Amino acid sequence: MSDKLTLIxxxxxxxxxxxxxxxxxxxxxxxxxxxxxxxxxxxxxxxIIDLRSKPELKNIHTITLYIGPANQEEWIDYLVSLNPSRIIFNPGTENSIFFQKAKAKGIEVLEACTLVMLSAGQY
Incomplete structure (x- = not known):
C-alpha cells in the first residue's frame, strides 16, 4: 500500500x-x-465526505481536482490549508489563482491527468 493519501x-x-x-x-x-x-x-x-463542511483532514499527500475553475473559488483556501505535498489539476480544472496560492505555500502544482499518471506508473 502506498503512503500517498489522496483527496479526490x-x-x-x-x-x-x-x-x-x-x-x-x-x-x-x-x-x-x-x-x-x-x-x-x-x-x-x-x-464521500461533504466538501461544504470543510473537514479537518491530516496527512494528505495529494489533492486531485475534478471540479472546474468556476466551482473552485470557495474551496481554494481550504484545500491549500490542508498542506498537501502536491495538487494535480486534471484537464479542465486549471486555475492560475489556485496555482499561485498553492505555490506560495510550497505545494507542488501539476497540470496532469491522474489516470494517465497511474497508468504510466508516475503517480
Whole structure:
C-alpha cells in the first residue's frame, strides 16, 4: 500500500465521471484515498465526505481536482490549508489563482491527468 493519501475533490458515485474512474484506479493500486464532494454516497468502500463542511483532514499527500475553475473559488483556501505535498489539476480544472496560492505555500502544482499518471506508473 502506498503512503500517498489522496483527496479526490469532486468525488461522485456516477461511474461515467473521471473522478469515479480515479477512485477505482487508486483503489486498485492500493493507494488510500478520501473522496470529498457535494453529493453524498459511497465509492469503493469509502464514504464521500461533504466538501461544504470543510473537514479537518491530516496527512494528505495529494489533492486531485475534478471540479472546474468556476466551482473552485470557495474551496481554494481550504484545500491549500490542508498542506498537501502536491495538487494535480486534471484537464479542465486549471486555475492560475489556485496555482499561485498553492505555490506560495510550497505545494507542488501539476497540470496532469491522474489516470494517465497511474497508468504510466508516475503517480
Amino acid at each position: 475533490v469532486g468525488a461522485t458515485t456516477n461511474p461515467s465521471r473521471f473522478a469515479y474512474f480515479a477512485a477505482s484506479r487508486l483503489a486498485g493500486a492500493g493507494i488510500p484515498f478520501i473522496p470529498i464532494g457535494i453529493k453524498s454516497g459511497e465509492i469503493f468502500g469509502e464514504k
